[in-house]
Amino acid sequence: MDLEIVELGPDQRPAVVELCGRALDLPEDAAEAPAIVDALWARAATHRPVLAWGAYREGRLVGALVGSLADGGDARGHVDLVAVAPEQRRQGVGRALLAVAEAWFAGLGAVEVLLAGNPPYYAWPGIDVRYTPAVCAATALGYTRDRTAWNMTADLSYDGSPALRTTAPAEERLAARGVTVRRAEPADLPALTEFARATFGGAWDAELAGSVGREGAGCHLAERDGEVLGFAAYGSSRPSWFGPMGTAPAAEGSGIGGVLLRRCLRDQRAAGVTAAQIGWVGPVPFYSGSAGARIERVFFLYRRTLEA
Numbered sequence: 001m002d003l004e005i006v007e008l009g010p011d012q013r014p015a016v017v018e019l020c021g022r023a024l025d026l027p028e029d030a031a032e033a034p035a036i037v038d039a040l041w042a043r044a045a046t047h048r049p050v051l052a053w054g055a056y057r058e059g060r061l062v063g064a065l066v067g068s069l070a071d072g073g074d075a076r077g078h079v080d081l082v083a084v085a086p087e088q089r090r091q092g093v094g095r096a097l098l099a100v101a102e103a104w105f106a107g108l109g110a111v112e113v114l115l116a117g118n119p120p121y122y123a124w125p126g127i128d129v130r131y132t133p134a135v136c137a138a139t140a141l142g143y144t145r146d147r148t149a150w151n152m153t154a155d156l157s158y159d160g161s162p163a164l165r166t167t168a169p170a171e172e173r174l175a176a177r178g179v180t181v182r183r184a185e186p187a188d189l190p191a192l193t194e195f196a197r198a199t200f201g202g203a204w205d206a207e208l209a210g211s212v213g214r215e216g217a218g219c220h221l222a223e224r225d226g227e228v229l230g231f232a233a234y235g236s237s238r239p240s241w242f243g244p245m246g247t248a249p250a251a252e253g254s255g256i257g258g259v260l261l262r263r264c265l266r267d268q269r270a271a272g273v274t275a276a277q278i279g280w281v282g283p284v285p286f287y288s289g290s291a292g293a294r295i296e297r298v299f300f301l302y303r304r305t306l307e308a
C-alpha cells in the first residue's frame, strides 16, 4: 500500500491530536496530546521555523512528525514529535517521516538533527526510555545517543504529600524581611522577563509569556521594594509540567524557591493535576527536599550529522 508524506496545515490539527492520543504509548503523554500538539506546532511557529508532516495510507493519517529549527541560527534541526499509529508500525512510516524532515533541515542549512527537545517549546527533553521502539528506531536510523536527561515527579495525589506542604510559615518569615510572594499578573511580565534575562540569560522569555495569565498555566514571584527576587512558572507547554524557576543568587537559601515551587504545585493540584513533572532538572536535592519529588522519567537525547 502506497505511503504518501505531505506537509500538514492547521486544518489537520484535530487528526494529528487524535493520532497522538492513540500513538503516544504512555498515558501521561496521550492525555496531554492536544496541549503538546499546540505547543510544538502552532505556538512554536510564532518564533521559529516549524513544519509538520503527515503520512497517509488510503487517505488515512497513520503517522505525523513535527520538526523545528534551533533558535539562534546555529544550524541544528530538532524532531519535536514523531508518532505512528500502533497498527502501522514496523512498515517504514517512521523512517519515511524522518527522511522528509532531514531533507527539510538540510535545505535550511542544518548540519545536524537532534531527537531532543527544542526549548522553550518542547514536550520531552528527548526520547523517554520507555518508548523503547523509538529508542530502537533512533539507533537503526543512524542516530547516536549523546546525553541523558530526567524529570522529577511531585506527587499531588493526596493531601499529606510533601509537595503540598503549607507555605504560610516560610512566607511569614520572608514578609518579616520585606519579601512579598504573590501570583504574577500580565503586567509583571516585562519585569519578570528582564529579571530572568539579567540573572539567567535569555532563554526563558517564551516560557514566562506562556505561563503568566494563560489558562492551564501560571507563575508566582517574590519581590522586595518592587524588585523581583525570584519566580516559578508552570504549564507553558504542558499543563502537568512545572518550570522554569529561578531565585536571584543573592537571595538563595532564604526559602524563596521552596515557597514559589509549592505555590505552583498547589495551583496545579487545584487544576486537577495529580503528578507534576518538574521538567529537565536541574537541582535534584532542592526538588527532593522542597517537594519530596523523585526522579522518574528518564530521556535519551540523540543526534545525527547530516551529510553535506
Ligand SMILES: CC(C)(COP(=O)(O)OP(=O)(O)OC[C@H]1O[C@@H](n2cnc3c(N)ncnc32)[C@H](O)[C@@H]1OP(=O)(O)O)[C@@H](O)C(=O)NCCC(=O)NCCS
Pocket: 023, 024, 025, 081, 082, 083, 084, 085, 088, 089, 090, 091, 092, 093, 094, 095, 096, 124, 126, 127, 128, 131, 132, 133, 134, 135, 136, 137, 138, 140, 141
Ligand atoms: C517510534 C515510532 C515513531 C517508529 O515508527 P515506525 O513507523 O514503527 O518505524 P519504522 O517502521 O520506520 O522503523 C524503522 C526502524 O526502526 C527500528 N524499530 C522500530 N520499531 C522497533 C521495535 N519495536 N523494535 C526494534 N526495532 C524497531 C527497526 O530497525 C526499523 O526498521 P526495520 O523494521 O526495517 O527493522 C513508533 O514506534 C511510535 O509511534 N512509537 C510511539 C511514539 C513514540 O515513541 N514517539 C517518539 C517518542 S517522543
